[in-house]
Amino acid sequence: MADVPDPLADFVVAEIRRARGAAGMTQEAFGRGAGFSASHVSAVEGGTRALTLDFIKGADRALSTGGLFERLVSKLGTPSWFLPWLDAERNATQLRYFEPNLIPGLLQTEAYARAVLRTVDSLTDDEVEQRVSARIDRQRILTGAHPPQLVAVLDERAVRLAGEGFGVVMGQQITQLIARAELPHVHVHVIPAVTGLHVGLSGPFALARSGGGVWVGHLENQLGGVVVDKDDELATLQARWENVRNEALPRRQSIDLLKEVGSQHGPQ
CATH class of the missing domain: 3.30.870 (Endonuclease; Chain A)
Known part of the structure; x- marks a missing residue:
């Protein structure tokens, strides 16, 4: 899957993590909605696994953002x-x-x-x-x-x-x-x-x-x-x-x- 380049990835991961917390979702619950395991979510949020477009799209689904994070990546750095x-x-x-x-x-x-x-x-x-x-x-x-x-x-x-x-x-x-x-x-x-x-x-x-x-x-x-x-x-x-x-x-x-x-x- 395609990696989002640094330092944009750090910013987007932080925003996804903040939105997940605001929604009261655990990493496991978020992962179920996004299509990833809790360990995968933990690795992305901890910076040991690359942020990909698939993960961003999954975050938009899990958090019902209407594609906000995908548009954010496109607007800020990488179409x-x-x-x-x-x-x-x-x-x-x-x-x-x-x-x-x-x-x-x-x-x-x-x-x-x-x-x-x-x-x-x-x-x-x-x-x-x-x-x-x-x-x-x-x-x-x-x-x-x-x-x-x-x-x-x-x-x-x-x-x-x-x-x-x-x-x-x-x-x-x-x-x-x-x-x-x-x-x-x-x-x-x-x-x-x-x-x-x-x-x-x-x-x-x-x-x-x-x-x-x-x-x-x-x-x-x-x-x-x-x-x-x-x-x-x-x-x-x-x-x-x-x-x-x-x-x-x-x-x-x-x-x-x-x-x-x-x-x-x-x-x-």
């Missing part, structure tokens, strides 16, 4: 449609990302993530900061004891993104991207602009492979996102992945291109 992908991402042994326009979230700097999120004018400053924090928190999987293999394919336009006041942010982003690309388990490949049209220009996508060998895909659009787990749809994404990967430069040449782009922004 509910994104939680299933977070689960796949955090438990993956292999990750594949293709992005034609932006740097993937797992490789973004804090300043770059903030600049991207601020383009959504419906988000308040607090909501932007909460989502930046959640995005940076996701990156811990790359520096853990057993990180996944991450292969990212980017279109050159994504690394040459420019604009007034964005030069320093982009320069810092390229510097971090190069540092990540030098890690043994991170591979960054760039599709050069001279390639022209290619199948990836229809949109970004991602693939995650679990330790059990199961692949899951993710597609994101202007209104949200969807997890892909049907065999025929996964086969289509795998084929498109092979296409964009074959269009990209080899790893070392991609890093050289990134260094060339970074030099245009001056020392960071």
Whole structure:
């Protein structure tokens, strides 16, 4: 089940525990209504077990909130449609990302993530900061004891993104991207602009492979996102992945291109 990222999880757990107490419900009674054992409830409230979307939905049922806690998670940090992908991402042994326009979230700097999120004018400053924090928190999987293999394919336009006041942010982003690309388990490949049209220009996508060998895909659009787990749809994404990967430069040449782009922004 999908984990809710810290520190949002701590806040939501505290609110669920407070609501349970106000309703006069024991952990056992709450668990029966939510669909979990008392020991599971105790572990979540004690911080030894991750808060998941299923637990949040169960809490809404047990407490008859009308979906309050699920909406709270969506409003404060992580959209509910994104939680299933977070689960796949955090438990993956292999990750594949293709992005034609932006740097993937797992490789973004804090300043770059903030600049991207601020383009959504419906988000308040607090909501932007909460989502930046959640995005940076996701990156811990790359520096853990057993990180996944991450292969990212980017279109050159994504690394040459420019604009007034964005030069320093982009320069810092390229510097971090190069540092990540030098890690043994991170591979960054760039599709050069001279390639022209290619199948990836229809949109970004991602693939995650679990330790059990199961692949899951993710597609994101202007209104949200969807997890892909049907065999025929996964086969289509795998084929498109092979296409964009074959269009990209080899790893070392991609890093050289990134260094060339970074030099245009001056020392960071």
